[in-house]
Amino acid sequence: MSLEGVQVLATLDNSSPYPSGTTPRDILTKKALQFLVILQRSFNNRRKALLTARVERQKSIEAGNLPTFLEETKHIREDPSWLGPTPGQGLIDRRVEITGPPDRKMIINALNSDVSTYMSDFEDSLAPTWENVIWGQVNLYDAVRNNANFTAADSGKEYKIKGPDERSNSVPTIIVRPRGWHMVEKHILVDGEPISASIFDFGLYFFHNAQALIDSGKGPYYYLPKMESYHEARLWNDIFNVAQDYFSISRGTIRATVLIETLTGAFEMEEIIFELRQHSAGLNCGRWDYIFSTIKKLRTYKDKVLPDRGDVTMTVHFMASYVKRLIQVCHKRGVHAMGGMAAQIPIKNDSAANDAAMGRVRADKLREATAGHDGTWVAHPALAYIANDVFNTYMIAPNQIFYRPEKDVKGYTFAEGDDLLNTNIEGGKITEAGIRKNIYIGLSYMEAWLRGLGCVPIDSLMEDAATAEVSRAQLNQWVLHGVTTVDTKVQVTPELNAKILKEETDKLAAKAGAGNKFELAAKYFLPEITGKTFSDFLTTLLYDEIASTENSKPLDLATLAP
Numbered sequence: 070m071s072l073e074g075v076q077v078l079a080t081l082d083n084s085s086p087y088p089s090g091t092t093p094r095d096i097l098t099k100k101a102l103q104f105l106v107i108l109q110r111s112f113n114n115r116r117k118a119l120l121t122a123r124v125e126r127q128k129s130i131e132a133g134n135l136p137t138f139l140e141e142t143k144h145i146r147e148d149p150s151w152l153g154p155t156p157g158q159g160l161i162d163r164r165v166e167i168t169g170p171p172d173r174k175m176i177i178n179a180l181n182s183d184v185s186t187y188m189s190d191f192e193d194s195l196a197p198t199w200e201n202v203i204w205g206q207v208n209l210y211d212a213v214r215n216n217a218n219f220t221a222a223d224s225g226k227e228y229k230i231k232g233p234d235e236r237s238n239s240v241p242t243i244i245v246r247p248r249g250w251h252m253v254e255k256h257i258l259v260d261g262e263p264i265s266a267s268i269f270d271f272g273l274y275f276f277h278n279a280q281a282l283i284d285s286g287k288g289p290y291y292y293l294p295k296m297e298s299y300h301e302a303r304l305w306n307d308i309f310n311v312a313q314d315y316f317s318i319s320r321g322t323i324r325a326t327v328l329i330e331t332l333t334g335a336f337e338m339e340e341i342i343f344e345l346r347q348h349s350a351g352l353n354c355g356r357w358d359y360i361f362s363t364i365k366k367l368r369t370y371k372d373k374v375l376p377d378r379g380d381v382t383m384t385v386h387f388m389a390s391y392v393k394r395l396i397q398v399c400h401k402r403g404v405h406a407m408g409g410m411a412a413q414i415p416i417k418n419d420s421a422a423n424d425a426a427m428g429r430v431r432a433d434k435l436r437e438a439t440a441g442h443d444g445t446w447v448a449h450p451a452l453a454y455i456a457n458d459v460f461n462t463y464m465i466a467p468n469q470i471f472y473r474p475e476k477d478v479k480g481y482t483f484a485e486g487d488d489l490l491n492t493n494i495e496g497g498k499i500t501e502a503g504i505r506k507n508i509y510i511g512l513s514y515m516e517a518w519l520r521g522l523g524c525v526p527i528d529s530l531m532e533d534a535a536t537a538e539v540s541r542a543q544l545n546q547w548v549l550h551g552v553t554t555v556d557t558k559v560q561v562t563p564e565l566n567a568k569i570l571k572e573e574t575d576k577l578a579a580k581a582g583a584g585n586k587f588e589l590a591a592k593y594f595l596p597e598i599t600g601k602t603f604s605d606f607l608t609t610l611l612y613d614e615i616a617s618t619e620n621s622k623p624l625d626l627a628t629l630a631p
Contacts, residue, residue: 070103077102077624079199079256079617085207087173089216093203096210096273098630102257104315105272109259112308116250116265119301126297126333131369136333137486142299142340153342153349153404157324159242159287160186160350162467163405163444164460165453167241170195170524171205173219176212177228179241182450183457186242191270192249192294193358193534194524197608198615199256201521206273212243213278213285242287244326247271249295250304251606255616268308275312275323283322290350291325295358297333299340306345321347326407330358330535332366335391335489338398351405351443352395356383357535359391363492364542368603371550373490376497378507378539383409383436385497390488393474396441397484400470408437408445412530415451426529430455438463441472448531499547500556504566507540508573508598514540515590515607516577519614534608541607544598563599570595589614 081093130136138146145151168188169175179187189209195201211217218229230240247270248254253263254270271291279289293305309323327334327341329352334341342349360381367373375381383392399406411430416423430447434456437445443464445456510527514537517525525532547561559565570591578587593610596602604610 070106072099072102072106072626074260075102075106075626076258077256077626078258078621079203079624081203081624081629086222087211087217087219089211089214089218091207091211091216093207094630096203096206096277099626100631101273101276102626102629104276104312105257105264105269106259107315108268108272108308108311109264111311112268112304113259113262113265115304116267119298119304120251122300123297127366130366135490136336136366138336139340142337145343146339149401151343151346151402153345153351153402154321154324154347155403156405156468157288157290157350160290160324160405163407164464164468165456166244166407166444166446167450167453168194168246168410168446168448170201171208171245173204173208173211173217174221174228176208176217177219177230178450180212180217180243181231181236182241183238183453184241184447184450185238185444186244188244188246188292188446190246190292190524191266192246192252196518196521196523196615197248197252197254197266197612198521199617201523202254202256202270206277209243209245209274210277213281215240242290243282244290244292245270245274246292246294246328247274250301251295251609252612255612255618256621271308272312279312279316279318279322283318288322288324291323292353293325293327294355295330296327296341297331299337299344302327302341302344306348309348323348324350326350326353326405328353328355328358329391329395330355331362332359332489333362335359335394336486338395339402342398342402342404349402349404351399351407353407353446354392354395354409354442355535356388356409357533357539360388361535361538361542363387364539364546367490367492368542368546368549373492374499374546374550374552375492375543376494376499377503378543379503380494380497383433385494386491387489390484390491392440392442394484394489396472397474399443400441400473403470405443405468405470406441408434408442410446410448411452411456412448412532412536413452414449414526414529414531416529422529427452427455431459434459435463441469441474443468443470498555499552499561501554501559502556504544504547504554504561505569505573507544508566508569508594509577511537511540511544511598512570512573512587512590512594513577515594515611516581516586518607518611519586519589521615534606538607541594541597542603545600545603548598548600563601566598567595570598 248266252266255263257264396406574591
């Protein structure tokens, strides 16, 4: 197949700092690029149409049409006969999953952890610079082949994946999260347009690793982020089928867990599983993105304003209903219902604070295990023992798919639509301290992201794009409705948010020293939190700052390896 109409606006290193010797030129080959182009040309128009449909749906919500269960798919929800597939090899027991970006050190630490799976993340915990994205693919290529060992240049410390005699568990199963449908990879142009970042991340990993994973007794497994409708799941399913057909791999070899991170997606859980049927590995409670989506979708409704983020816990009505429905739907259809992230990280030199933080982790995992989840997420290897201890106590089988909560003779008593939309939080407060915390977290995360860091420890929590999005959306919603703080009795205005942003920017920039990007981050943050704009995503808002394609000379494709 010709690569006419394809441009690569990025450098490709031909040397490697790692013992494996794998380089970006081993990853972006002519055949790999041809495969990506087939997927892009086959499906990009549908992707763009679905993004347009998101915009139209948001307009409808803002016009007064709140999300609800779809009449057009009622027959799917009411048909008890269909099920998802049996779990894929390596996905039967998923009691503890660790997540993080495809950084080489992170990959090795994750694969050495006492966890069941590792979700390697190209989305919320990765700032998608070209170097991060392409070297992430290199790192995964080597990890799949147990060849990711390296010595850190700064410390001289050796990192290696443990051998069979050094570990108490088997090597965790790798699951890859590609970027969402809304993102593009501007370093690769196909017919004058940037390639879909979802297709790029999915396709490169699949092209190079699918057969090796199958040979290892597992398979190419994915987490799918931020979908807003069953139509978007259908698009993924069609891409999976084409990819498997291309390599004469049996359909159903790919397995994908969908993160239910959007309010509209929560109303279409069964339909999403149905669309992915033979490829479904269940659903996951993507809690922070779900809170962000709820604010985003209902932003213009004054009676849906949420209080300080600390008051929006998993036990409030709309969040508990979301969890309940996800478990009910997944187990009804015979697939995993995965719990959410414990973002805490160990607090050194303060044992009391650390004990309190670990206590919160244990309570959260206890809530998930006893609710019926089949596994949970942690952000740091040190939290794995807590999650394992809880799930080993309350889930003695490999999973809890057999558990059918609230079953009666008529079927399942699901959380209803009104439950998912009931955002009233008794005792919830909006405070000036909450404003300042949101600005501090959002600004700190955006500054790090602009420096190429997508996973950032802030105040002993591992923050990613989702938590920063909650901060941004809350500030925007509070300004939009001119709410009044309960502690200082001041109205939240554009001027107040701008004043606090200036104070936090000056303070953080002075502490960070030369070379920081707080002023640049504040420039982008200011119109978002003063109500002048409200962008769909921070990652798309900031992406041009880290996508270094301007004035880039296209790579000579003839120099690519076959």
